[in-house]
Amino acid sequence: MTESQRAVAAVSGSPVDADGFRQALAVHAAGVVIITAQTDGIPTGLTATSFSSVSLDPPLVSFYVDRSSTTWPAMRSADHFAVNVLASDQADLAVRFARKDVDRFAEPTRWRPGPLGAPLLKDVSAHLICLPHDTVDVGDHILVVGLVADARVHSPGRPLIYHQGRFGRFFAYP
Numbered sequence: 001m002t003e004s005q006r007a008v009a010a011v012s013g014s015p016v017d018a019d020g021f022r023q024a025l026a027v028h029a030a031g032v033v034i035i036t037a038q039t040d041g042i043p044t045g046l047t048a049t050s051f052s053s054v055s056l057d058p059p060l061v062s063f064y065v066d067r068s069s070t071t072w073p074a075m076r077s078a079d080h081f082a083v084n085v086l087a088s089d090q091a092d093l094a095v096r097f098a099r100k101d102v103d104r105f106a107e108p109t110r111w112r113p114g115p116l117g118a119p120l121l122k123d124v125s126a127h128l129i130c131l132p133h134d135t136v137d138v139g140d141h142i143l144v145v146g147l148v149a150d151a152r153v154h155s156p157g158r159p160l161i162y163h164q165g166r167f168g169r170f171f172a173y174p
């Protein structure tokens, strides 16, 4: 038993079970982004809810990518990536960029190449263009940290939210 396994056993008496872990995390509502990049002229992208701000100075953001992702190997060799923050009417796009059996950038996906080449999706709430800053292997995921080179807000008021396996909208208190 490792030191951390001993610590876990001291708290709960047993290792946390996978279902309980997933259910607890599903209660945490998250915004939805699509990370895009371009490698050798080919666009790549995947849906993520693990996006987060990290630092204001320097301006850093992060996301976690599954080690088993088939998109990440191409994405990691790109010299920059874009974060497309989805709007509440873009759940279909979020689903599309998590599917393996479609060309994610074919119709009806609407996008244009950004100033450095990474695809920018149309009608998103905001997008950020990031330079690779750091990657860290963490468990079965890779933490990817990006230095923000450009940030543009298009429509701040209607984010897409993911909660308990469903997409929804955000309602602010009056």
Ligand SMILES: Cc1cc2nc3c(=O)[nH]c(=O)nc-3n(C[C@H](O)[C@H](O)[C@H](O)COP(=O)(O)O)c2cc1C
Pocket (backbone or CB within 6 Å): 032, 045, 046, 047, 048, 049, 050, 051, 063, 064, 065, 066, 068, 069, 070, 071, 072, 094, 095, 097, 098, 099, 100, 162
């Ligand atoms: C709502 C939602 C959120 C997701 N968040 C992440 C994430 O944060 N990190 C990740 O690696 N995969 C995440 N995924 C899964 C990836 O989008 C998907 O597994 C991946 O794109 C599969 O294809 P790939 O082999 O091209 O990576 C998410 C999927 C959905 C639908």
